[in-house]
Amino acid sequence: MTSDAASDERSASDGPVAGQPVQHGTGVNSTRAFPSEAYPSSLDPFVLFERFHIDPDAGFPMHEHRGFEIVSYMLEGGMDHADSLGVEHTAREGEAMRITAGGGIRHSEFPADGEFCSGLQLWVNLPRSEKETEADYVDASAADLPTETVDGATVTTVVGEGSPIDLRTPMTYRDARVDGAWTWSVPDGWSGFLYGVGGSGTVDGDAFGEGDVLPVTEARDVRVEAGDDSATLRVVAVAGRPHDEPIRLRGPYVL
Template sequence: MSTDESDPESGSADGSPVPGETVQHGTGVTSNRAFPTSHYAAHLDPFVLFERFYIDPDQGFPMHPHKGFEIVSYLLDGGMAHEDSLGVSHTAYEGDAMRITTGGGIRHSEFPADGAACNGLQLWVNLPREDKEIDADYTDASADELPTREAEGATVTIVVGDGSPIDLRTEMEYLDAVVDDAWTWSVPEGWSGFLYGVEGDGTVAGEPFGEGDVLPVTEARDVAVATDSRLRVVAVAGRPHGEPIQQRGPFVF
């Protein structure tokens, strides 16, 4: 996925949800971006950006380059066909995940599969400086391979983390939580991350929260998620590299 150039330096105050922002990509694809946006103008070390993409049947991302970070794509609806310069050709469907390590450089394309629209989530994770030029790599996991566990007040799928076949060069976790009552997300000491609203409505940290909202978290804390009906969120946290994130379109230096 290609993005506009950005080099954010500051964000909003940590602790309150902010709305995502609509981004129109040059290929005609529309995304709801969690960060960086005008509402939260910073990267969230080690995370470069996060957005929900919506690709119509006649749109997509033709072959384009990336380098200097890792990509996690997680499909919510429909299918997305991926091809890359490593020779990989794979279609991910609802609940499937793909990880690309762009390293010193890779080219790939992303198009909706089967003549139907698709939507999903894409996360960019910075590579530490010593890994910027490593060989590109790719892996994927089907929905059945991602562990799903019952927690108090929620059903949680582990996209990245304990038991998932998807791993990165950054210590992190990526949870897909369907909350039907009250659930607590705990951010480890020294980590930063965010909550993003996928579907439904409720409250996060006692404040209204729904689809497209994001709660940036830069300090260890327990985050209370509650709903009277159903609220689906993704919770992502990782250990910062403590290095500047310099994004220039599809490259992170």
């Protein structure tokens, strides 16, 4: 995917903010968690995060990326991926892909089977010393991603212990379906965010629902609770160790 947003500075947020609707030049619609008007910054080491919605007649033709890594995680339907490494793969609901763009990779993304698809895409910065690393790709089926039931939630690890998806930045990425209360912990020295995928509830007592994001820039515990109607609140919780380097986003490149 491509982006025309850029920010080098981290900004603070006292609580959840709403995601921003974005329409890409190819006709794909997204809800962007950051950078956005409400949170006009990247979240070192994370460059951007958004939920994408691709109609059957839309998609991303072959385009180039450099200087970062991409994690795509499918929520609905399937997405066909092809790249300059010779990889052709269809990721379906509950499956994930990681692309290391490094010194350069070209790829395309289109909905599979002529049907709508939706998913989440995260861009993770590469440290300056690894900007020119060799391009790479890996994917994981839903069965490959470990899932556990804990008090108040069912949690799938997209990136982290037990997952075949790994990055050059130490990080974790969890998909939590919360039907009671669940506590997410951000380690010391890390930053991250929560994103609302579906349902409604609260985060540290603040209303939280689909499309909302809670940026977190210091170690803390965050309490996530489903709503009083007993509906499940689905969130993704992402945290990583900052590189403490400027993030310079220039369209499809992170310099």
